[in-house]
Amino acid sequence: MLCWSHAAQSGQPRNIRMTDEYDLLVVGGGINGTAIARAGSVAGQRVLLVERGDLAEGTSSASTKLMHGGLRYLEHFEFRLVFEGLRERAIMLRTAPHIVRPLEFRLPHAPSMRAWPIVRIGLWIYDLLAIGGGLPRSRVVRGPDGALKDRGRPAFSYWDGWVDDARLVVLNAVDAAEAGAEIRTRTALRRASRAGASWRAVLDTPAGERLISARLMVNAAGPWVEEVLHTRLGLAGRGHMRLVRGSHLVVNRTLGGDHARLLQQPDGRIIFAIPYLEDLTLIGTTEVEVSKPDDNRISAEEEDYLLAAANLYLRDALTSDDVIGHYAGIRPLFDDGADNAGAISRDFRLELDNNGAPLLSVFGGKITTARRLAAVALHKLGIVGGDTRHRPLPGGDIADVAAFLAMVRRRWPFLDAPSAERLARAYGTRIAELLGDAAQLSDLGHGFGAGLSEREVDYLVHREWARSADDILWRRTKLGYRLSPEQVATLDAHVRMIAG
Numbered sequence: 001m002l003c004w005s006h007a008a009q010s011g012q013p014r015n016i017r018m019t020d021e022y023d024l025l026v027v028g029g030g031i032n033g034t035a036i037a038r039a040g041s042v043a044g045q046r047v048l049l050v051e052r053g054d055l056a057e058g059t060s061s062a063s064t065k066l067m068h069g070g071l072r073y074l075e076h077f078e079f080r081l082v083f084e085g086l087r088e089r090a091i092m093l094r095t096a097p098h099i100v101r102p103l104e105f106r107l108p109h110a111p112s113m114r115a116w117p118i119v120r121i122g123l124w125i126y127d128l129l130a131i132g133g134g135l136p137r138s139r140v141v142r143g144p145d146g147a148l149k150d151r152g153r154p155a156f157s158y159w160d161g162w163v164d165d166a167r168l169v170v171l172n173a174v175d176a177a178e179a180g181a182e183i184r185t186r187t188a189l190r191r192a193s194r195a196g197a198s199w200r201a202v203l204d205t206p207a208g209e210r211l212i213s214a215r216l217m218v219n220a221a222g223p224w225v226e227e228v229l230h231t232r233l234g235l236a237g238r239g240h241m242r243l244v245r246g247s248h249l250v251v252n253r254t255l256g257g258d259h260a261r262l263l264q265q266p267d268g269r270i271i272f273a274i275p276y277l278e279d280l281t282l283i284g285t286t287e288v289e290v291s292k293p294d295d296n297r298i299s300a301e302e303e304d305y306l307l308a309a310a311n312l313y314l315r316d317a318l319t320s321d322d323v324i325g326h327y328a329g330i331r332p333l334f335d336d337g338a339d340n341a342g343a344i345s346r347d348f349r350l351e352l353d354n355n356g357a358p359l360l361s362v363f364g365g366k367i368t369t370a371r372r373l374a375a376v377a378l379h380k381l382g383i384v385g386g387d388t389r390h391r392p393l394p395g396g397d398i399a400d401v402a403a404f405l406a407m408v409r410r411r412w413p414f415l416d417a418p419s420a421e422r423l424a425r426a427y428g429t430r431i432a433e434l435l436g437d438a439a440q441l442s443d444l445g446h447g448f449g450a451g452l453s454e455r456e457v458d459y460l461v462h463r464e465w466a467r468s469a470d471d472i473l474w475r476r477t478k479l480g481y482r483l484s485p486e487q488v489a490t491l492d493a494h495v496r497m498i499a500g
């Protein structure tokens with residue numbers, strides 16, 4: 001069996017209490033927590049990140065997976081938010097080109113919904129705000145779209161980014177660990193209080209209780225940020241959060257073309273239909289205001305709404321039989337007093353509580369702008385350095401993606417084309433570490449199905465904190481749609497055995 005080593009993976013002896021001192025304790029292993037841990041450790045801080053479940057188990061694996069400025073936000077005149085999103089999009093396309101890639105969007109014109117000149121002007125503004133970002137400009141497409149009922153309808157075309165959201169989280173954590181951070185999954189903050197100039201925290205770990213102290217604390221618990229404030233820290237939150245559930249359907253059909261479609265709805269909303277995992281389509285999203293952060297299951301009404309929204313445009317109607325999966329996440333939004341959920345700003349707000357040892361709480365944000373959020377967070381905490389603008393995420397040191405994919409096919413010719421592409425996109429240049437000198441398929445050990453080998457599983461356990469089949473199938477990879485229940489059970493038993 002292969003043996004990987006990693007400082008951040010060293011297990012704790014069972015039931016032993018220990019006290020450690022850190023500069024920065026980050027609570028929450030979503031995109032915001034891991035981005036802050038990464039920037040903090042790059043800045044030379046002693047960082048501990050705790051995540052009570054798996055990395056990206058909260059909202060950060062349930063997004064629409066767009067690395068975007070947000071064309072829609074122009075309707076709310078959020079020019080700065082859109083500009084910052086587009087600037088981050090350009091940075092991420094450069095520093096993580098394996099997991100972030102350009103994607104064309106087409107918006108079939110629906111005259112009764114938004115007037116042609118309004119959309120055209122909006123796209124020109126979007127182009128202008130994205131100048132220098134390296135993606136093609138918007139244009140009008142007049143060719144037929146065979147997937148739509150009204151095939152001849154002209155459409156606007158523009159480009160944005162697609163991101164593997166959960167892998168972005170994991171790669172931020174890997175980079176943080178390589179810069180010295182300690183990443184602990186399955187580790188919850190039970191409670192913490194101020195003691196002089198630092199925080200004393202009690203953690204629930206798989207090995208038992210652990211006590212630590214830290215000079216600074218970041219509460220990046222996403223939808224649970226107020227729960228952490230009230231219940232874990234005993235502090236009064238100010239009721240800043242609006243929790244808005246967004247649901248997606250995964251349908252077992254492609255709509256033709258490599259582009260995504262934006263489908264305007266009579267209620268003013270826009271639904272995305274995005275090509276997903278070669279032969280599937282992702283349809284989302286909804287906006288349902290909820291009161292509890294755990295209320296993250298799609299309802300029957302949302303499923304009906306999404307099918308009807310797609311069928312308003314699709315020539316061959318989708319039925320619930322086409323749906324092979326769904327997921328929902330809670331947007332943790334900062335309450336700006338907007339009347340409806342769609343109008344609440346997607347901008348982030350960082351609140352610094354300096355009433356003793358500093359505590360920074362993160363409200364809102366987007367996957368797209370997490371790197372920038374982390375830079376602002378460090379600044380607010382008085383930490384100097386940690387600039388990640390030019391720092392590739394692990395595996396992202398790729399100058400030319402097409403040439404890299406061709407190299408992978410040449411160097412490991414025994415991989416079938418879909419597996420080679422999947423591995424190259426997931427691991428980037430780290431694929432060399434994963435596959436090493438394997439010369440034939442059998443060198444990769446047991447096959448768990450859908451191209452998932454024992455060697456990849458071992459890598460994910462020892463280098464990326466995977467502890468269960470779900471961690472691998474739904475967050476490190478998206479192979480959950482491909483394995484049978486029996487294959488999942490075999491995989492889970494193997495993962496739990498090697499994770500110990």
Ligand SMILES: Cc1cc2nc3c(=O)[nH]c(=O)nc-3n(C[C@H](O)[C@H](O)[C@H](O)COP(=O)(O)OP(=O)(O)OC[C@H]3O[C@@H](n4cnc5c(N)ncnc54)[C@H](O)[C@@H]3O)c2cc1C
Nearest residue numbers: 028030031032052058059060064066189222246366367368
């Ligand atoms: C439907 C939907 C679509 C979206 N689409 C996009 C998009 O296309 N592009 C984009 O840029 N953004 C998008 N977003 C926004 C983006 O997904 C979120 O802003 C982002 O994921 C929030 O990340 P986070 O780290 O704040 O929260 P989370 O990812 O939820 O992470 C918080 C973590 O804290 C952990 N935690 C909670 N309590 C404790 C505790 N006591 N101890 C330890 N850990 C704890 C949780 O387990 C969780 O993993 C979308 C959001 C939704 C819901």
